[in-house]
Amino acid sequence: MIERIGFIGTGTITEAIVTGLAAQPRGLREIWVSPRNHETAAGLSHEHPLVHVGRDNQDVADRCTVLCLAIRPQIARQVLSELRLGPTHRVLSFVATWNRERLAALMPDVAHIVRLAPLPMVAQAMGPTIVFPADPVAIELFAPLGTAIAVDDEDAFDSLFASTALMGSFFAMLERHAIWLQDKGIAYADARTYLASLFSGLARTAQTRLETFADLSKEFSTPGGLNEQMTADLERAGALDAQHLALDRVFERIKNR
Incomplete structure (x- = not known):
């Protein structure tokens, strides 16, 4: 002890x-x-x-x-x-x-x-x-x-460590969502409360379920529904691939120091 x-x-x-x-x-x-x-x-x-x-x-x-x-x-x-x-x-x-x-x-x-x-x-x-x-x-x-x-091994450590760089962009994304809601007439405080609760619930689901993230994405996306549309739009815009490129740059910075 x-x-x-x-x-x-x-x-x-x-x-x-x-x-x-x-x-x-x-x-x-x-x-x-x-x-x-x-x-x-x-x-x-x-x-x-x-x-x-x-x-x-x-x-x-x-x-x-x-x-x-x-x-x-x-x-x-x-x-x-x-x-x-x-x-x-x-x-x-x-x-x-x-x-x-x-x-x-x-x-x-x-x-x-x-x-x-x-x-x-x-x-x-x-x-x-x-x-x-x-x-x-x-x-x-x-x-x-x-x-x-x-x-x-240390490469595994550095790879996981690179993922910690997602924290700032996560909150930046929530801020953009909150501002979008604010522009629609929702008070910022209410938008913040709603989004924090929404993403907290999703994180809790990921912690308590054993399916892959891909399977959960499919489950939470009704065919022809709004979630499916949102994911498809982001994929077409390259938003999801851009995160991989950003992670690659973070990983290289960690390894080259």
Whole structure:
């Protein structure tokens, strides 16, 4: 059972994970966060009694053998070059485009390096987290925060990670739909409530049913009906294929960093 965990980097993802962990600590007695983002760190410490703010990154690393790297790729080299880590550390890295080989080069004494891709929804215990390689500590921490999906190779991790880039476009699509409804005389608040509920229900259907997405699309599209028409129009416009092209570009960016 994990009793103490530390976070290097105190941004949005750290805030979400700490919020989720603190809500159901399951044996966790202490969560240590770095002070770089003072406002977020202080807020977490004030809200959750088990959260403590370290003096600096090294202080957090000295206190915790399970250490989460929640830093931007642009500053990863500088931050890691200043840290003294040893074989007792287990590093869970959220550094988006850094593979294990690149991480290991800057942490040569660390025996366990695991890549993860937690999402903001873990704050509500609703988020999927990709894990590579399969690691019992990472799975113990993140499975209760939604779903922990362990993969066998780094290419699989990067492919799934590329899919996380769909989040922004998903909300952008909902915004376009909400504005369309607003133009038809629907109050934006009502449009937002309706669309959020609609897509939440569809996501729940996908989670609880075992059919392929193609089969569900067919089931939810009456022949000659409105859903069939909408899908056909989007396909003719190339809207669905455009998402594949965008994902390919994201994947290439991940692999080439």
